[in-house]
Amino acid sequence: MAGHLTAGPELLDYVRDMSLKDDEILKDLRNETAGMPVLQAMLVMPEEAQFLALLVRMTGASSVIEVGTFTGYSSLCMARALPANGRVVTCDISERWTRIATRYWQRAGVADRIDLRLGDAAQTLPQLLSEHGPGSFDLAFVDADKANYRRYYEDVLALLRPGGSVVLDNTLFFGRVVDPTAQDPDTDAIREINRLLRDDDRVDISMLAVADGITIARKKT
């Protein structure tokens, strides 16, 4: 079995150089977000956002739910990949970050495909369930507060149609999942959701050691 590559900065630059389908709008959004240094770490990695867009196209998804909008990078990439009648419903608690997101969605001409719900996802997701009913979404991306991942996973699973998939971000959590000294609630919550996903017969999964760890769970038909 081949060993696992550690992607240092040079290799990551190469991956980006060889694969990113970049443009001025995405570059400007990354730069504007990077200008807020403490928050830059929250921004989804560009190759991951491109992967999400590819997933949208590969699965033919037309309805996507996102938990954790931030400055709108992943929602913008997914919205661009949707068919004309498709929609992304994305939720966040921050008016400040999502104002930036809205500006870029408008510039990219996809604002009409994105339905932003401001408020706690713990309330928004059950609300979406009563609005749209169970099984009404094709794809989900969970990238918000780690302590609530388990709750978001259950809510999103109910919203997904059989055969739909949820992508969970940060499932390796900067490597802290294997650090015995990391005993904080966020790391524990990630360890808990990882165990749950492994043992959950309702889904097929793949855990990918890319970016900060991405787990894809497909709801069984």
Ligand SMILES: C[S@@+](CC[C@H](N)C(=O)[O-])C[C@H]1O[C@@H](n2cnc3c(N)ncnc32)[C@H](O)[C@@H]1O
């Ligand atoms: C890692 S960022 C999301 C990154 C984003 N997907 C992107 O494309 O860059 C996490 C976001 O989750 C939001 N968030 C935190 N707690 C939340 C909650 N209870 N409900 C909804 N959003 C929440 C934060 O405000 C933040 O914008």
